[in-house]
Amino acid sequence: MAGLLEYLDWRGDLLFTQAAFNPVDNIIFSVLAYYPFDGLCGTLGDEGDMLLYDAVDALLYQAQKNPQKFNMYYFFKDDQTNLLVAIKNSERYKQTRIAAYVNHIDTNAELQFSAVTFLPEKGRDAYIAFRGTDSSLVGWKEDFNMIFTNVIPAQEEALRYMETVTRRFKGAFYLGGHSKGGNLAVYAGAFCQTTLKKRIIRIYNNDGPGFTQKVAASTEYRDIKNRIISYIPQDSIIGLLFEHREFYVVKSGESGFLQHNPFLWQVRRGELYELDTITPQSRFVNKTLMAWLESMDYEHRQKFIGALFELLMSTNATSIPDLGADWLKNARLMIASLTQFDKETKTMLAKTFATLFDIAKNNFITGIEKKYLKKKKPFSE
Numbered sequence: 105m106a107g108l109l110e111y112l113d114w115r116g117d118l119l120f121t122q123a124a125f126n127p128v129d130n131i132i133f134s135v136l137a138y139y140p141f142d143g144l145c146g147t148l149g150d151e152g153d154m155l156l157y158d159a160v161d162a163l164l165y166q167a168q169k170n171p172q173k174f175n176m177y178y179f180f181k182d183d184q185t186n187l188l189v190a191i192k193n194s195e196r197y198k199q200t201r202i203a204a205y206v207n208h209i210d211t212n213a214e215l216q217f218s219a220v221t222f223l224p225e226k227g228r229d230a231y232i233a234f235r236g237t238d239s240s241l242v243g244w245k246e247d248f249n250m251i252f253t254n255v256i257p258a259q260e261e262a263l264r265y266m267e268t269v270t271r272r273f274k275g276a277f278y279l280g281g282h283s284k285g286g287n288l289a290v291y292a293g294a295f296c297q298t299t300l301k302k303r304i305i306r307i308y309n310n311d312g313p314g315f316t317q318k319v320a321a322s323t324e325y326r327d328i329k330n331r332i333i334s335y336i337p338q339d340s341i342i343g344l345l346f347e348h349r350e351f352y353v354v355k356s357g358e359s360g361f362l363q364h365n366p367f368l369w370q371v372r373r374g375e376l377y378e379l380d381t382i383t384p385q386s387r388f389v390n391k392t393l394m395a396w397l398e399s400m401d402y403e404h405r406q407k408f409i410g411a412l413f414e415l416l417m418s419t420n421a422t423s424i425p426d427l428g429a430d431w432l433k434n435a436r437l438m439i440a441s442l443t444q445f446d447k448e449t450k451t452m453l454a455k456t457f458a459t460l461f462d463i464a465k466n467n468f469i470t471g472i473e474k475k476y477l478k479k480k481k482p483f484s485e
Contacts, residue, residue, distance in 0.1 A: 106354055107357065108132055109183070109190050116194025120225045123373055124194075126374040127335070130231070131366050132306045134282040135187065137233035141205040147258050147369045148268055153203035153223065160188045166280055183367040199225045199295070204269050207235075208261065211242050214249060215257040217288075219265050221273065229276045232269055234262055234292075236283030236312070247284055248314075250346065251397060252405035254316050255291075262288035263295055268299055279307045283342060286312025290332055293326045301328060309334040311364055314346035333377060337363035338383050344390040353379045356472050359384075392464045399459050407451055408456050412450050415441055 106114075125434050136156075144159045146152025162230065167185045191197055200222055206217040218235035237247050270277065279289040286309030293307045309332060319325060336343035337356035342364055344351075354368040355377040356363040363369075370377035401410065419433075419439035428445050 106371060108135070108169060108367055108371065109186055109372075112187075112190040112194045112196070115374060116190070116196050118196060120196070120228050123226070125224065125231075127308070127333070127376050128371050128374055130278065130280050131282075131335075131376070132187070132367065133231045133233045133309050134236075134280050134308065136222070137218065137281060137285060138219055139184075139188075140166070140207070141202065145202045145205050145220070148204045148265060149208045150296065151272070152274045153201045156200040156222070158203050159202055160192050160211040163182070164188050164192070179207050181377055187367075197224070199399060203273070204265075206261075206265060210257075213257050214242060214246050215261065216246055217244055217258040217265075221287075223273070229278060230273050231280060232266055232286035232292075233277045234265075234279075234281035234287070234288040236281060236285040241413070241416060245409075248409045248413070250287075250313060250316075251409060254275065254318050254404045258288055259291040266292040267300065269273065270303065270361055275327060276303050276305050278305050280310065281308070281312065282310040283470075284385055285314050286334070287314070287341075288312075290325075290328075291315070291319075293320075294328045294330070296320070299344050304328070304331055307332045309343075309442060310366060311336050311340055311343035313342055316346060320346075335369075336382065337369060337380050338381075339363045339386045340382060341386065341393075341421065343388050344382075344386065345393065352376070352426040353382055355379050384476050392460070395463045396460045399463070400456065403439040404452070404456070407449070407452060411445065411453055470482075 108128065108131060111132075115128075117125060140163070141159060144162050145154045166187065167188070202220055202222055204219070204221045209216050216237065220233055220235075222233060224230040226230070246256055246258055256428055264277065279293050280286065281289045289307050290309050290312070292305050295302065307328065312334075314320065315325070334343070334351045335354050336351045338352050339356065340351075340353075340363065341361055357368045357370060357458070358365070397405065442453075445453075
């Protein structure tokens with residue numbers, strides 16, 4: 105099956121003047137937003153930029169010199185360097201420049217935010233790409249905070265970033281990102297100034313979570329929803345969370361949570377390989393998780409997430425891979441930390457997990473109602 109790398113084999117010789125920007129280019133720019141462009145191109149506060157090709161050379165050198173440090177997103181594995189090689193060997197992005205790179209992590213503010221702007225060939229529209237959640241625990245904690253708050257710090261940062269970048273680069277532009285990056289793109293597009301909204305061509309949310317009911321029902325969100333294109337793989341979990349409008353289902357070469365990795369999404373020439381609907385497993389997980397969240401008020405959600413991440417932090421891990429590096433030791437540390445919680449917190453954790461298991465059991469027994477639309481048409485929740 106063909107993916108992003110094969111796409112560059114097929115279309116890598118065609119400039120944007122020969123083959124217009126398409127959904128697969130959107131995926132590639134969204135994936136590139138995960139790469140560590142620190143010190144390579146201009147930041148948000150200066151006028152610098154550089155050719156993507158030159159940045160690729162620098163990144164390949166970093167990957168060769170220090171492979172562990174270069175592993176910015178553990179799901180991508182070897183594909184993260186394979187993509188750079190494929191871009192270097194193609195003509196399509198030869199004139200693309202990158203600018204306004206930002207990478208900001210603040211543990212105290214529970215903020216993980218990064219973005220970069222891609223400027224294709226002269227006269228082509230810019231693509232503002234927001235990074236999804238990296239492997240840091242603070243990044244995952246910020247994601248989970250969406251469960252009990254309408255706005256997280258990264259969304260506010262995304263809005264400020266977009267408004268700053270679009271003052272520098274005139275003309276129309278795309279917004280996009282993968283995972284949390286897709287959510288940030290939609291938020292920035294929805295809550296920016298009206299004059300900026302008019303310049304947005306399209307907003308791509310690539311398997312990113314939705315929003316609370318309050319945000320999804322807002323006038324700002326409704327004003328922009330017709331320009332939002334959401335893609336999810338057939339076993340999606342992340343991309344079905346919270347309130348959305350509609351989705352296009354993409355075929356993935358894997359199953360389960362691994363489908364969140366866009367390198368595994370299937371393409372046909374300049375298009376994503378679309379399917380009729382999501383799988384029964386995806387519906388089951390989504391219905392179970394949403395029913396579980398609805399069983400808790402916002403205060404309960406906040407206490408649960410706080411206690412859960414306090415357990416994770418007790419291991420002294422700073423990233424998701426750290427938790428698995430010595431899982432037995434970390435499990436013992438979490439159990440020891442659990443005994444330090446007061447009786448009320450331990451009871452709350454136990455009841456919350458018990459509720460999840462009960463909902464999952466009931467959904468498994470009763471089955472799930474099928475309510476999704478047909479092939480190559482988006483379906484609504």
